[in-house]
Amino acid sequence: MIHVLIADDQDLVREGLRMMIEAEPDIRVVAEAATGAAAVAATRQHVPDLVLMDVRMPEIDGIEATRQLVKGGSPSRILMLTTFDLDEYVYQALKAGASGFLLKDARREQLVTAVRTVAAGDQLLAPSITRRLIEDYCARPNPTESARPPHGLSQRELDVIQRIARGMTNAEIASDLFLAETTVKSHVARVLTKLGLRDRVQVVVYAYETGLSRPGTS
Numbered sequence: 577m578i579h580v581l582i583a584d585d586q587d588l589v590r591e592g593l594r595m596m597i598e599a600e601p602d603i604r605v606v607a608e609a610a611t612g613a614a615a616v617a618a619t620r621q622h623v624p625d626l627v628l629m630d631v632r633m634p635e636i637d638g639i640e641a642t643r644q645l646v647k648g649g650s651p652s653r654i655l656m657l658t659t660f661d662l663d664e665y666v667y668q669a670l671k672a673g674a675s676g677f678l679l680k681d682a683r684r685e686q687l688v689t690a691v692r693t694v695a696a697g698d699q700l701l702a703p704s705i706t707r708r709l710i711e712d713y714c715a716r717p718n719p720t721e722s723a724r725p726p727h728g729l730s731q732r733e734l735d736v737i738q739r740i741a742r743g744m745t746n747a748e749i750a751s752d753l754f755l756a757e758t759t760v761k762s763h764v765a766r767v768l769t770k771l772g773l774r775d776r777v778q779v780v781v782y783a784y785e786t787g788l789s790r791p792g793t794s
Contacts, residue, residue, distance in 0.1 A: 578695045579606045581622060583615035583638065584630040584657060589680065593628060596684040603691060612636035616644050619652050626695045628678075630657045631669065639669045646673030646774065653775075655694045670781050673774055697775060728770055734788065736763045740776050741783035 580597055582590050582605055594605045607622045609615040613635040619627055627645075629638040636644075642654050656674045659681075669677070675694045678687065729737075732753075739749045746764065750757040764776070773779055783789040 578603045578626065578691060579622070579624040580604065580691060580695075581607045581609065581615070581619055581624040581627045581652070583609040583612070583618075583627060583633065583641070585610050585633045586630075589630075589657075593687070596687050597691065599684070600688055603688070610634075612638060612641035615641045619645055619650055620648070623650070624652050626691055627652050627654045628657055628691075629654050629674070639672050639674075642669060642674050643672040653694050653697070655690060667781075670777055673778070675775050675777050729767070733763055733767050733770070736760060737767055737779055737783050738789050740764070740779045741789035743780075 580603060582593050582597075584590050584593070587610075590608050590610075594608070597603050597605055606624050607618045609618045610633070612633045615627065615629060615633070615638070616636075629642060631638045633641070638656060642656070645652065645654065653675045654673065656669050656677045657680055658677055659679070676690065678690045682690070735753060736749060739752060744752065746757050746760045749755070750760045753760070764779075767773070767779060768775070771779075771782060773782060780789075
């Protein structure tokens with residue numbers, strides 16, 4: 577059973593999300609919150625598998641709520657809810673520790689798939705969100721020496737990071753590098769551990785921030 581917390585300041589949005597989610601036999605809403613502060617408190621109390629977090633909420637917004645939960649060591653994964661796929665806070669939310677984005681007008685099947693995907697530990701980045709990430713990177717100065725990747729990463733791990741940043745799945749990485757998929761999974765796990773990252777989404781952010789991946793590279 578996947579336990580979900582819904583955080584949104586609009587009653588109708590929360591009600592609609594709850595109805596769509598609880599139509600599935602393996603997903604249950606354990607709590608709701610109407611503000612960012614309430615979302616933090618409720619998440620710490622109920623420890624859901626996943627939080628559907630609205631970006632814009634009273635008191636503290638969804639980004640700050642996400643940041644507080646991640647820094648506090650919460651194991652709950654966070655799926656951000658946004659009205660527009662080019663929300664100006666996308667990059668900030670990913671850096672704060674969100675595991676993906678979902679548009680509020682998503683169909684029920686898209687919502688359910690997103691919940692299952694993120695709860696299982698995978699990333700959820702729509703192509704438009706990935707483009708936003710790259711555009712943000714392009715607007716930034718070139719990484720400095722201090723932003724270069726730390727020592728301790730093997731060449732193979734760097735290869736895996738670069739391919740994750742391109743949006744490749746483990747199966748695609750395995751094929752590209754002529755490795756077994758289980759070997760790729762092991763490399764990904766070691767990368768997350770060495771860099772202290774939560775998931776593949778943060779690997780993408782890391783890759784662009786450090787210059788390991790650049791727009792237009794293949």
